[in-house]
Amino acid sequence: EVQLLESGGGLVQPGGSLRLSCAASGFTFSDFAMNWVRQAPGKGLEWVAAITGNGGSTYYGDSVRGRFTISRDNSKNTLYLQMNSLRGEDTALYYCAKRAIVGPTGVGFGDYWGQGTLVTVSS
Amino acid sequence: IVLTQSPDFQSVTPKEKVTITCRASQSVGDHLHWYQQKPDQSPKLLIKSASQSFSGVPSRFSGSGSGTDFTLTINSLEAEDAATYYCHQSSILPLTFGGGTKVEIK
Numbered sequence: 194e195v196q197l198l199e200s201g202g203g204l205v206q207p208g209g210s211l212r213l214s215c216a217a218s219g220f221t222f223s224d225f226a227m228n229w230v231r232q233a234p235g236k237g238l239e240w241v242a243a244i245t246g247n248g249g250s251t252y253y254g255d256s257v258r259g260r261f262t263i264s265r266d267n268s269k270n271t272l273y274l275q276m277n278s279l280r281g282e283d284t285a286l287y288y289c290a291k292r293a294i295v296g297p298t299g300v301g302f303g304d305y306w307g308q309g310t311l312v313t314v315s316s
Numbered sequence: 317i318v319l320t321q322s323p324d325f326q327s328v329t330p331k332e333k334v335t336i337t338c339r340a341s342q343s344v345g346d347h348l349h350w351y352q353q354k355p356d357q358s359p360k361l362l363i364k365s366a367s368q369s370f371s372g373v374p375s376r377f378s379g380s381g382s383g384t385d386f387t388l389t390i391n392s393l394e395a396e397d398a399a400t401y402y403c404h405q406s407s408i409l410p411l412t413f414g415g416g417t418k419v420e421i422k
Contacts, residue, residue: 228411237415237416238351238353238359252409255410288359293361302349302364302411304364304370306358306360309358
């Protein structure tokens with residue numbers, strides 16, 4: 194059974210930093226690209242970032258490029274999102290999602306999602 | 317790529333048929349997928365690649381379309397289908413989602 198468990202969310206001041214983690218189990222982690230997707234309170238879904246299964250390539254949405262860094266540790270089956278220079282508009286529930294299609298390269302849509310971790314940026 | 321869903325909201329009686337459309341600002345081929353999100357839950361994949369049902373999804377859910385125009389159909393709506401439905405394209409980065417369609421049960 195695929196399981197994704199996000200952690201690391203919390204309250205942070207504007208300009209601050211936070212690192213999110215996503216612990217994966219139930220599948221061969223290194224075979225799949227991973228995504229971070231966020232959802233502001235009462236709003237829709239926004240893709241944040243993706244990383245290929247081998248970690249060799251990363252991709253970002255325009256709103257976070259240059260501030261956020263996606264990474265993974267395949268030996269620990271864990272995905273990360275380092276968030277710097279946080280802004281109020283980054284306040285959201287952050288989900289990790291496993292790519293639906295197997296392969297060490299390439300990125301794409303997710304089939305399984307975690308329950309999310311809440312990030313609140315406020316002074 | 318901008319995905320425009322319609323309607324934004326729909327109030328439907330059980331056993332009715334529901335149709336939700338998603339229009340892409342440029343062709344995405346068949347790289348269009350549909351998710352269901354119930355309140356306080358994470359999104360669940362319903363339909364992948366425009367028309368392929370994901371594992372375990374009830375047969376009343378179906379998808380169609382290609383290029384720029386897509387449809388999600390729920391035949392014979394059930395009370396448990398109350399949720400917000402999102403379309404999502406994976407043809408071109410950045411990946412994008414539609415704004416969502418909230419389906420309420422009358």
